[in-house]
Amino acid sequence: MTTTPGSAPAIEFCDVVKRFGDNVVLDGLSFSVAQGDRVTLIGPSGSGKTTILRLLMTLEEADGGIILVDGDPYTHEMRGGKRVPIPEKRRRTVRRRVGMVFQQFNLFPNMSVLENIVEAPVHVLGLSRAQATVRAEELLEQVGLADKRDARCTQLSGGQQQRVAIARALAMDPEILLLDEVTSALDPEIVADVLGVLREIAETTDITMLIVTHEMQFARDVSNRVLMFDHGRIVEEADPETMFTAPRHERTQEFLRAVLGS
Amino acid sequence: MSDDIQTLIDRLPRLGDALVVTLELTIGGALLAVVVAFLLGFGSRTRTLWVRGPSRVVVEFFRGTSLVVQLFWIFYVLPVFGYEMEALAVGIVALGLNYGAYGAEVVRGSIESVPRGQWEACTALNLGWFHRVRRVILPQAWALMIPMLTNLLIQLLKGSALAYYITLHDLNYWTDQLRRATSDVFFSYTVGLLAYFAIAYLLTWAMNTLEERAKRRLGRGTRRPSVRAALRLAPDVGPRALAGKGVAA
């Protein structure tokens, strides 16, 4: 997919540093994601892939560097040569463009399925309950759970809960969707259902997607770029075909051998 | 104010006596409570119904009636049956039985919290009941129990203030006497409450140190109890708090 010339990249990391105690997970990471890109992040655990997603959702704060979304600085900006934090109010306007689906679904148990999906549109986007409900029902239809609209979340299976979580994220009309190992907590038979939903979303929308997953086939089907991470650095970058059939870097070859067994 | 302080200094020797009474009630009551708690706690778990039943009944009875009622019942009614006890004994017995019943639930709950696997391992190794309880189960349950027992201990200390009303000259009595001497309610009661607070703090510190030692013996505590951990006053509300505390990261 090509980006419209002149438009800002959807995501840009400039020299981002992130430490957890003594452990430096990201050490001056820079990369960019264009509008409409579908990028899969692969690599061993601890390589920083999930951290990148969590930084993009402001669940963690970077210790150095600047993150830009759509050309706008997200949590910090450079002012007069100094790196200063951005106040929460401005962060919120940027955060609205980003949505996330979690490994553990994180649905709100005190609300029904429908209430989970309309909560944010009503209280953040200012939609009326009626408007939000119509949109929610459309999304539930799309993920195949229209009949579960009034169910309690705890009554649903893991796969169903994750599909509700996807609907909930999409209800906010994000420009960027972050998928953090969304099928890792599911039984193998259910994984296909959820991936099917994500595939459909990839085909029918031009939402930018950043995916962390072990499902290599899914990565091949949906993404146009694959980034291999190790120790917080991008070791290799390619389109899925090249990455999976003819990786150039030794570390990538090692990793893919271990994961794919080929 | 300086008059008040002078009066306070004059009364310090009597404070010593009053503190002794309060501590006798608290420590005496606590020791009795521990005995009662273990007896009833284990009793509520035995398989034999004629031990388990009465244990549960006694526990529910003392938990379900008020400490004040129990105290005055023992004080006023027991003598009618021929059991004359001096006031201090009445206080200790009432406090011990009441808080022992609450303690029984703590003991029972903590023992049940020890993972089943531990009991099963003991069976696999053919350890006898007494042996397994003393050497395996109790050391683990004990570390769990201490925070909740600390809460009960502080409540027991607070309950000891009732002894004033059955003619004992405890800290509560001393505080009231101070008030009469200085005619300054705020000053005297603040001093009295601070004295209780000091005792409570010391008791909590002692129990926290006990807890850190118990956890260290299980390999779960911090390498050396930090000053902060020993001095903390926060009570615990449930097993969750217990599970998280002091676990080596």
Added chain:
Amino acid sequence: MSPETVWRWDRAWEVLPHLLEGLRITVLATVVGMAVASVLGLVIALAMRTPSRWLTVPLRIVTDFVRMTPLPVQLVFVWLLLPTVPSLVIGCTVLGVHYATYMSEVYRAGIEAVPRGQWEAATALDLPRSRTWLGVVLPQAVRKTLPGLGNYAISMFKETPFLFVISVVEMFTEAQKFGANTFSYIEPLTMVGLLFLLVSYPTSLLVRRMETRLA
């Protein structure tokens, strides 16, 4: 000593209406006290979560001070300090403040028991903080605090007799008065003890059931 001289049934029945009169005050004190404690306890729990140490450290010390010092002494203190305020008002207020210190810990544990993932999901949906608290965290936290609230309500019910120290005529004081007038304490004290048991035991069973249902 024959049973007739020790226990007199006529006195036992005679004291009962007095006790029930007192029970009304006992229940009133418990309800009002728990209302104060629940609200104040939540305020304290939320206040303790602010990052400002100028607030949290003194608040912690004051809360511990109230929690760890005897209720009867606190009652007499306030009562002597404010002679014009009716005893029942003082009683309910001091009970409420004293138990608020317990309730704040219950709320704290309840809030901390809400999984981090819930907070993260609220952030991902860009929910404002007020909505995160009101719509997501507090409803889940309160469910976990209900058994604690129930248990402390029962506890307060059994501690209302402490109000006798400031001459509030609740159930226990009625028994005491009756005993003093008739020189026979066994009937009133036994009956009041049984009354306490009769109310608190079934309630505690209900709370235990609620605990297992909400677990």
